[in-house]
Amino acid sequence: MQFFTPPPRFFKSVLTIILFSFCSTFIFFSCEKENELVKQNELEPQTTESLSSFNQSSNLVSSRLAGVTNQDGILRFEDWIHFEDVVERLKAAQENHLYSFEEIYQGLTNEELDAKEEEIGFIYYQPLINFEDELNFSSLRAKVELEILDWLDNSNLDMSASPNRRHSHSVEVRTLLNEEYEVKIGNEVISLFPLDNYDKENTPSKMMDDCFRWKKRFFDDQYNSGNNKYEAFLEHDSWPFVLKAHAEITNFKRKSNGKWKRARADLYVDVEGRIYDSECRYEGLNYFKKDSKKRKSLDVRIHQWSGQHLKGKENKVLSNYEVGDISGVLILN
Numbered sequence: 001m002q003f004f005t006p007p008p009r010f011f012k013s014v015l016t017i018i019l020f021s022f023c024s025t026f027i028f029f030s031c032e033k034e035n036e037l038v039k040q041n042e043l044e045p046q047t048t049e050s051l052s053s054f055n056q057s058s059n060l061v062s063s064r065l066a067g068v069t070n071q072d073g074i075l076r077f078e079d080w081i082h083f084e085d086v087v088e089r090l091k092a093a094q095e096n097h098l099y100s101f102e103e104i105y106q107g108l109t110n111e112e113l114d115a116k117e118e119e120i121g122f123i124y125y126q127p128l129i130n131f132e133d134e135l136n137f138s139s140l141r142a143k144v145e146l147e148i149l150d151w152l153d154n155s156n157l158d159m160s161a162s163p164n165r166r167h168s169h170s171v172e173v174r175t176l177l178n179e180e181y182e183v184k185i186g187n188e189v190i191s192l193f194p195l196d197n198y199d200k201e202n203t204p205s206k207m208m209d210d211c212f213r214w215k216k217r218f219f220d221d222q223y224n225s226g227n228n229k230y231e232a233f234l235e236h237d238s239w240p241f242v243l244k245a246h247a248e249i250t251n252f253k254r255k256s257n258g259k260w261k262r263a264r265a266d267l268y269v270d271v272e273g274r275i276y277d278s279e280c281r282y283e284g285l286n287y288f289k290k291d292s293k294k295r296k297s298l299d300v301r302i303h304q305w306s307g308q309h310l311k312g313k314e315n316k317v318l319s320n321y322e323v324g325d326i327s328g329v330l331i332l333n
Contacts, residue, residue: 083176090175230252238312249267267323269290272286273316
């Protein structure tokens with residue numbers, strides 16, 4: 001009987017297949033193990049030390065890259081588009097800063113998140129502070145923040161004395177203004193103090209068909225047997241070539257020592273309205289923006305470019321807000 005004897009290349013082919021299968025299996029399980037380690041690392045919260053470092057360098061919006069300069073205590077921007085671009089970049093950096101913290105501790109309640117902030121020294125407005133420090137700039141934001149902290153350091157929180165009643169703009173815009181509300185656009189120093197616009201533009205001779213350039217409404221209330229309070233405000237302002245509408249909701253809680261602090265809650269806020277031209281003609285332009293998060297304070301802001309001073313109209317600019325199960329609406333009228 002004759003037996004078939006495979007050629008030498010047959011054995012070499014079989015050996016190659018066996019070796020390839022073994023190596024593939026080894027690589028597969030090695031990769032699986034590595035992926036498991038990566039997933040475990042992703043799920044593990046950062047240490048206090050890493051978060052402390054995170055506070056110091058998190059989300060810095062470089063003034064050099066942004067093209068902003070400090071000229072004798074006033075920040076200079078090339079034009080209004082440049083100014084608004086930096087506002088949006090600061091807002092994105094601030095949002096990313098807060099989101100990163102909340103993502104690490106996503107299983108915690110609002111109260112536990114506030115306690116964790118204090119435990120690890122998390123700084124809420126770190127990206128804005130970084131920007132100010134890089135420019136060696138004394139901002140309106142820093143000034144108002146000190147006023148708010150002083151106001152909260154009382155057992156009787158008088159909501160009518162809230163600094164937000166005296167000041168306007170979002171926290172990011174305040175970061176770009178000096179303590180006198182000034183900013184430099186091109187070579188012109190401009191004051192963005194809203195009452196200046198209001199006094200100049202909303203005199204009876206310049207009012208038409210209930211239209212306005214600047215207006216603000218404020219509301220506050222308490223809940224939980226007076227141990228929590230909140231404030232909501234809505235403002236509309238028209239600057240040269242750009243209109244903005246801004247709505248904000250902030251929650252407060254009584255501390256164990258009887259004084260107050262800003263505290264996280266389930267917040268919702270929106271802003272909506274119609275846009276009118278300088279002659280108070282409605283040309284079909286509407287806006288709407290909303291947001292909801294577990295935050296101490298939450299705001300939404302829109303802007304609309306134009307070659308003229310755009311206006312709002314009474315009963316046509318409004319904001320809905322929610323604090324937990326409490327809801328309300330603000331209307332500019």
